[in-house]
Amino acid sequence: MSEAVRYERVGDVAVLAVNNPPVNALGHAVRAGLQEGIERAEKEGARAVLIYGEGRTFPAGADIREFGKPPQPPHLPELCNRIESSPLLVVSSIHGTALGGGLEVALSTHYRIAVPSAKVGLPEVHLGILPGAGGTQRLPRVAGTEKAIEMITTGRHVGAKEALEAGIIDRIEDGDPREIGLAYANELLEQGAPRRPVSEMPAPAPADFDAIYNATLKKGRGQLSPAVAVRAVQAASELPFDEGLRRERELFMELMNSDQREGLIHAFFAERAVGKLPELEGVSPRPVNKLGVIGGGTMGAGIATAALLSGLPVVLLEMSDEAAQAAKARIAGNLQGALKRGKISQEQFEQLTEKALTLTTSYDDLADVDLVIEAVFEDMDVKKKVFAQLDAVCKPGAVLASNTSYLNIDEIAATTSRPQDVIGLHFFSPAHVMKLLEIVVGDKTAPDVVATGFALGKRLGKVSVRAGVCDGFIGNRILATYRTAADHMILDGATPYQIDEALEAFGFAMGPFAVSDLAGLDIGWAVRKRKRAEGMDPRARDSTYADKLCEAGHFGQKTGKGFYDYSDGPRNRKPNPEVMPLIEADRAAQGITPREFTDEEIVRRYMAAMVNEAAKVVGEGIARRPLDVDVTLLYGYGFPRYRGGPMKWADMQGLPGLLADIQEWAKEDDYFWQPAPLLEQLVAEGKTFDDLNKEKS
Template sequence: MTEAIVYERIGDIAVLSAQNPPVNALGIDVRRGLLAGIERAENEGARAVLIYGEGRTYFAGADIREFGQPMQDPGLPDLCNRIEAAQLLVVSSLHGAALGGGLEVALSSHYRIAVPSAKMGLPEVNLGIMPGAGGTQRLPRIAGTETALEMITTGRHVAAAEAFDKGVIDRIAEGSPREIGLTYTRELLEQNAPRRPLCDMSAPEPVDFDAIYDKVLARGRGQLSPAIAVRAVQAACEAPSFLDGVRRERELFMELMESEQRQGLIHAFFSERAVSKLPELADVMPRDVISMGVIGGGTMGAGIATAALLSDLAVVLIERDDQAAAVARGRIEDNLKGALKRGKIDQAQFDAMMSDPLTLATDYAALSKADLVVEAVFEDMDVKREVFAALDANCKPGAILASNTSYLDINEIAAATSRPTDVIGLHFFSPAHVMKLLEVVVADQTAPDVVATGFALGKRLKKTSVRSGVCDGFIGNRIMNSYRKAADYMVLDGASPYQIDKVMTGFGFAMGPFAVADLAGLDIGWAARKRRAPTRDPKERVVCFSDMLCEAGDFGQKTGKGFYVYEKGKRGGAPNPQVAEYIERDQRDQGVTPQVFANDEVLRRYMCAMVNEAAKVVGEGIARRPLDVDMVLLFGYGFPRFWGGPLKWADLQGLDGILKDIRRYAKEDAFFWQPAPLLEELVADGRSFDDLNNAGQ
């Protein structure tokens, strides 16, 4: 077995090369190898040590297999202190990524050189923690307090050129990390360059830490780790000594390690990597997709086409006439201009995408060579069936026919074709070229290689893909429909829509449910309610105030008025005074006496409705695992990442308490608050949703 750290002597230089693929993670074998290498170099009388990584990167961070486990000696903080204390010159040569503990090792070295393509950063806040091996103490000493605060609180990766400008590295050079590292180390020895431990540097200049703490906390919408990291950098400036600062950093690090938010973010980290890995597809080869068709050039269709173009796919977009096709082209062009402005593409790429790979047509015959076609037309079953019949007649054998429907039955859509095995749901979220979620909806007869192709396409489009079974609304919209009903019921019973929105943004959502409805368009929910009305159970409570808004022509942001009133040039909206009138009318018509809801009660009902419906979705097999639900809500509905998702949140709160509250609410409305059988089963067995994830269910 290859050693994780290989020791080599080249003259006066001891070379420690990391050989722990794929990313040279700082696991126990690497840490022991680095410590042994430093001690051996000192004992042998070497004058310098060069540390670099073989393969594609320097140390790209901690070993994720050790997450949540007690750290074995040597721990990373002690290792970094030992590297810095070495009585010879220590040089790190960086390539690939030096992230988290990797950058902390580099900062413990006395000098740093990097190839131009190297990136570095301290992204620990994204896992609910912060640098814990001296990063918050060393980085501000070398790069300044403001630079350190920005890098640490955002977790942003910086390129080598920026790192050099900010003093994080000492030199940039072309070549292999071994070659440039040896050259630089020899040069330093020839110059008799001194050791340069950052711990010996003066404390960095203080700033207004209280103001920055408040700003960072507000920006994180309740996430604690970036704000707590501010206090660690503050210790670098104000602690009596470097070691005192390190001790304070460790105290804060351990505080975050014990937090629920750390558990939520670690859950999100692992779930994001697990959600697209389905055992049944392990040996299934996806079909080739080189060209893609899109039916409909509205906001969604243009977004799907844009995402495909950005992923180097040829696109044929079908519209009803030349005028509509021209409008669709304009939407795509605007989307790509946005990517150009953000630096995602350059001018040459923009020009190329708007020419050869993009075809606008009005005849389905133009799709004859498409490998996969996604329809994004009006949410009406008759319209969908008509489109799929036309696709069936014009697309080549083996072409995949996909629907972007948000709610409708994929099995019924597939029945409109002679090839139901080739039909699948690919539910994108708007704007489709920006939003990361893709629900891959598997119908009864969808072929395994078609499912595999859906996931392969999602990966190519840089989406987080989640498998869903067929039901009204699939995973996300079905759950959203439930918690939105809970919000509507609270409003009918006396809460304010604006109170609910404020409570949910306080919880960590970017927007509350009523602001979201305005953004999406109130007419969408109105159409769904009218569609469901004929089959609605008579025991279901019906809320009418939203319909009153729609009947008045107020559909939200696109009409300038919904639950909020929107003025041009102003960000956000102000409460619409007419909403209170509609609510009062609805209450009078239904004989409801309004009650007062405390904010805690608003949050609890909202979240219990979400968890209960999510448990039903998992119990029925619509979602295979609880983590699938969590990823849908994180990436499609703005659920705060630091809670990990609604079912991780439920585990953290305690399932028994949630079930108890649902049963209490059921005394008011037994139809809506029917406890999910899976939730009852887990509580009875003393198990959690995470137990189901770990069992692979």
């Protein structure tokens, strides 16, 4: 027997205990051990088999260490069919999570029992594939077509109670999974319960699969795996079981060989690698048991909400009692959302808002916090004043953090007597919802302060990315460049609406002009005015149409008009008729004759600008690795996850072709289209961005 599966005989029941910590992943040793265990039980005359997981969970899915490698037999589909075809009565006892292949193994057994806290699901679509070991054929037979499609296309984890109601499991019982499983198996034997292979159950009910496919494709903004999974469930409804399995396998292999699967797998591993930094090995974070937040606007309230939900008490500083009460109302509104979703109870809501949250108008009340985050207006003079006061009142060793989106952390830190304690923690709005946290490391930031930033990010449930100091750090610096590329295309003949449509068809949740409306056009206006005041390079192209919109009081959704008119609500946007005359006037003033753009050219230029600036960011060390850029754009900027991130997209497109396009466009504008030295180097050496990820991992 494989060491990953322990065989034990208890009376008439052969017990197969999966022991492959930490999550009993279905690696080769586990698959081989389960098959050997079934065969041994049959040879030794057992009447039933119990499969359960030792440790904290039932097999939780595939072994990620085998991703990208040829699988060794027994393959999971064959194992599941072998379990189901056993003449013995096979029971699975589920605790922890039975996900992906783990649920497929459970569905191949004849009866299923679970503890109340167990969760099941088929999340393969998040990796760009579909369940490939019978999940799309067996789940619809036990749960019905509608439930199976919902679970498979969303990848949602389902709790034991819901799974019982859906027919996925047969019983819920509290206790040790081995003991409740054994009792259930013996009870079934005593009752003379028959084998109950799911494959022999009636086919699930038919549905309007074409309509469901189209709706799923639209909802996924072009992601293929959920929609293709609908076709696999359709096979369960329309074909005999064995033919359905073959169709599932065909569709599985189509997705396995797709760029989307490659992009999603890259995103999966990049998220896990992004927080692993050599500089933090052996460095312990400072303890953080109490948090200070300065400023209770949308961002400050969101940060405070995230901290409260993580169990951290918060002291929130505002300029007046009225402002403090308004901040409390924002935080309470955020927490009401968590209450409605069942994330917290009414008692917890009251505890968080009345006890864990302290309001103040005095800096002295921040004297005992371990870490303080300022979230005040994006103005260097304002932030310097805040940090001077923090330096005066905060205890030694307290971490002083700025939530600045663009400003120089080193300049802020220089206003204090302890620049080693200063760090940038750039949250994304709404801060209690958005997953990305840019951790901006200054020249003098101490390693244990960096470690503290990452520890806080983990506690708040964020995906944290290390960034160096420059205007805009990783995300906003790159954003400024690809947004400028869009502005240039506007001057040259495209419309904001065509650009938004082309990029939303590419997979972005929103195009850049719709995003600007959501964020507030006044933010970009302030940045443009600051950069002009600092002195723009005379070679840089500039435009005035967005400034004119702001001068007219049109700041986007918050004022009802921006590039779009929101008089019918945010979901029913329509072009603002005032925009195109402003653009045409700008073109005329600059002597530009507009030309046509195809959607393909729009996407190519936009993405090339993004990748080129990202290559500069990596080349300068602002981002340590290309994957840091990918994670930043995926989690903070709505980049379509199934494309893996801009650097992965560039690798799949081919770096030589992208560089050639950039060099061609440089003939029109050699200031904006300056090829990144790193991009030129990689092309010259025949390397990819992913090669850099591997070198620096």
